[in-house]
Structures are given as structure tokens and as C-alpha cells.
Amino acid sequence: MNCKELVYLLGDFFEGSMEEHLRQELAVHIERCEPCMNFLKTYDKTRILCRQIQPEEIPEEVRNRLKAFVLQKAREHHRDIEKYLERAARERREQVADILRAYVANRLSMTMNLLFRTHRDRCDRCGAFLKGLNGGKAIPEIPPDIEDHIAEFLEALPPGESPVIG
Amino acid sequence: MPAERLLDDNVLLEELRKGTPDAVEMLFDRFHSKIYSLAMSILKNESDAEEAAQDVFLTVVRKADTFKGNSALYSWIYRICVNTCLMRLRGKRRGETVSIEDFMPVFTEEGMHASLIDDWSKEVERKALDKELGQVIRRFTENLSEKYRVVFVLSDVEGLSNEETAEILGLTVPAVKSRLHRARLYLREQLSRYLREGKAE
Numbered sequence: 001m002n003c004k005e006l007v008y009l010l011g012d013f014f015e016g017s018m019e020e021h022l023r024q025e026l027a028v029h030i031e032r033c034e035p036c037m038n039f040l041k042t043y044d045k046t047r048i049l050c051r052q053i054q055p056e057e058i059p060e061e062v063r064n065r066l067k068a069f070v071l072q073k074a075r076e077h078h079r080d081i082e083k084y085l086e087r088a089a090r091e092r093r094e095q096v097a098d099i100l101r102a103y104v105a106n107r108l109s110m111t112m113n114l115l116f117r118t119h120r121d122r123c124d125r126c127g128a129f130l131k132g133l134n135g136g137k138a139i140p141e142i143p144p145d146i147e148d149h150i151a152e153f154l155e156a157l158p159p160g161e162s163p164v165i166g
Numbered sequence: 167m168p169a170e171r172l173l174d175d176n177v178l179l180e181e182l183r184k185g186t187p188d189a190v191e192m193l194f195d196r197f198h199s200k201i202y203s204l205a206m207s208i209l210k211n212e213s214d215a216e217e218a219a220q221d222v223f224l225t226v227v228r229k230a231d232t233f234k235g236n237s238a239l240y241s242w243i244y245r246i247c248v249n250t251c252l253m254r255l256r257g258k259r260r261g262e263t264v265s266i267e268d269f270m271p272v273f274t275e276e277g278m279h280a281s282l283i284d285d286w287s288k289e290v291e292r293k294a295l296d297k298e299l300g301q302v303i304r305r306f307t308e309n310l311s312e313k314y315r316v317v318f319v320l321s322d323v324e325g326l327s328n329e330e331t332a333e334i335l336g337l338t339v340p341a342v343k344s345r346l347h348r349a350r351l352y353l354r355e356q357l358s359r360y361l362r363e364g365k366a367e
């Protein structure tokens with residue numbers, strides 16, 4: 001091992017990840033080479049000094065300002081999300097009501113009609129609700145579980161297909 | 167909800183997604199010092215660091231939904247911080263960086279030291295210069311290109327392991343080790359010159 005190789009290996013040496021035979025070669029070299037001994041000691045000292053560097057502390061004033069900003073923006077962000085979710089829920093409610101009106105008026109698309117009839121015979125909750133609609137004029141309040149079921153039909157429709165005729 | 171539960175990363179994330187105000191506050195309290203000091207180390211300027219820290223928190227709040235949890239929360243946040251800072255640096259005119267090559271040890275053709283190597287390690291201890299030298303080292307690292315500086319900061323200032331640093335920066339562990347080694351060779355040489363001349367270059 002020459003000086004150049006020794007310097008190259010110092011990182012591994014101090015990490016303790018050096019192979020044993022290299023470690024021995026290094027020990028032999030360092031015994032006889034003062035520059036390398038000096039290099040090793042100052043490299044080690046540099047490492048130690050580097051590790052003592054303290055992270056930059058955040059000034060009190062910056063911390064307070066930053067915290068107020070983050071909390072405020074997070075609130076706005078979640079308010080936006082809530083608004084979005086509310087709008088989506090409202091749109092779904094309206095869509096389901098539209099479909100029920102079309103059901104009563106016999107204006108469901110073929111696929112939708114099929115989905116409705118199959119489901120009506122299988123699901124007691126929806127079946128009873130839909131029977132109650134027959135002949136009725138106004139659509140009553142739709143219970144949430146029934147809304148869920150009917151909204152599922154919408155997802156079952158091929159993309160781009162309208163659930164309602166006309 | 168008891169605040170201790172938010173110390174669990176998974177609970178914290180779940181609550182962040184729901185927008186629980188306590189969760190945002192816990193996120194802030196736990197990470198703001200780290201984010202700020204990391205941003206300061208990379209950007210070297212208080213107002214830049216503050217703006218970067220703002221961006222980091224907003225990104226974390228907005229992306230909490232999409233975070234997959236296949237890495238630790240802190241390492242995800244550090245990565246966002248490093249990326250945010252590097253992006254900011256790109257948009258700015260950088261102060262001069264030194265070439266690390268000018269500070270690498272020199273050897274003869276036979277691979278022997280080609281310059282005089284003094285041992286100043288004891289001298290430094292005697293003078294109890296540690297604190298002052300910390301400042302000096304910090305100044306020297308500021309002249310390094312980001313490639314080395316970021317690795318140095320994560321490893322030596324923030325005290326992360328090579329594995330953690332590698333994960334945050336998307337580097338291999340050997341690449342981290344090699345950059346760290348070169349950064350130390352550079353700093354060793356800068357310190358030698360500083361102590362020899364009694365003043366910084």
C-alpha cells in the first residue's frame with residue numbers, strides 16, 4: 001500500500017468497514033510514514049470537528065411566522081377539499097334524483113333499465129322504495145343506502161353512455 | 167385524541183389526510199427545526215430558508231394522501247426538503263463555488279505524498295478552537311457544490327447514517343461514502359491552510 005492508496009481508504013478505515021488484510025497493511029505503512037500518520041490524524045480530527053457542527057437554529061420570530069402560515073394554509077387546503085367533497089356529494093344526489101325521475105317517466109336507457117330491473121328484484125330495500133315511487137309525482141327524500149346502490153349503477157355504465165333517454 | 171398517538175407516523179399521516187388541526191400542528195412541531203436547518207445549510211440565507219420551509223410543509227400537507235409509506239415519514243419529508251431547496255437554488259445565481267479538485271491531496275508518480283503534511287490535530291485541541299472551527303468549517307462547506315454539500319449536511323450536521331442519506335438523496339451507499347470522503351479531504355486541506363496561515367483563504 002502506498003500513501004495514495006492509504007488516503008483513498010481512510011473513509012472505510014474510520015467507518016470500520018475495511019477488510020482485515022488492508023487494515024494490517026495500513027498499520028504497517030503508517031508506522032513507517034510520518035506524512036501518512038499526520039494525514040490520518042488530521043483527517044480524523046476533521047471528521048470529529050465536522051460532527052460537532054450544530055444545526056442552524058430557527059429564530060423565534062421566524063418559527064412563529066412559519067407556524068402561523070402553515071396552519072393557515074393547511075386549513076385553507078382542507079376547506080378546499082371539503083368544499084370539493086361537498087360539491088361532489090351534491091352532484092351525486094342530484095344525478096340519482098334525475099335517474100329516479102327518469103325511472104318513473106320510463107325514460108331510462110336500455111342498460112340502465114336492465115340494471116334497475118335486476119336490482120329491484122334482488123334488493124329488498126331498493127325494491128320497496130322503487131315500488132313506492134310508481135305513479136308518484138314528486139321524488140321523496142332518498143335514503144343514503146339507496147342512493148349508494150343507484151350511484152353504483154352509474155359506475156357500471158359504459159363510459160360515455162347516458163343513463164337517461166331524451 | 168391523545169396527542170401521544172400523533173407521535174406514531176401512521177396515525178399522524180392518517181390524521182393529516184383528514185385535516186385534523188392537531189395533526190398539522192404536530193407535524194410542524196416535530197419537523198420545523200430540521201427542515202429549517204437543512205434549508206439554511208443548503209440555501210445559506212434566512213429568507214430563502216423560510217420560504218423553502220413554507221413550500222415543504224405545504225407539499226407535505228397536500229401530498230399526505232399520496233405518500234405510500236414505503237419509506238419512513240422523516241425520510242420522505244427530508245427528500246421533499248432537499249428537492250425544494252435544490253429547485254430554488256437552480257432558479258438563482260449561485261455564489262462562487264470552489265473546485266473540490268484544487269483541495270485534493272497530491273501525490274508523486276510513485277503514490278507518495280507530494281506536499282508537506284503537518285499534524286495540527288493536537289494544536290487544535292490545545293487551543294480549544296472547536297467552536298470557532300465549527301464556524302470556519304461551515305464557511306468552507308458553503309463554497310462546496312451542492313453535490314457534496316447536501317451529503318455533508320445530512321450526514322455530519324443532521325447526523326444521519328449513510329443508508330439514510332442515500333435513501334433521501336436517491337444515491338447508492340458507496341456514492342454517499344465517496345462524496346463524504348472527498349468532502350472531508352477538502353475540509354482537511356482547507357483547515358490545514360487556515361491553521362497554517364492563521365486566516366481563512
Ligand SMILES: [Zn+2]
Pocket residue numbers: 002003004006029033035036279
Ligand atoms: Zn504514506
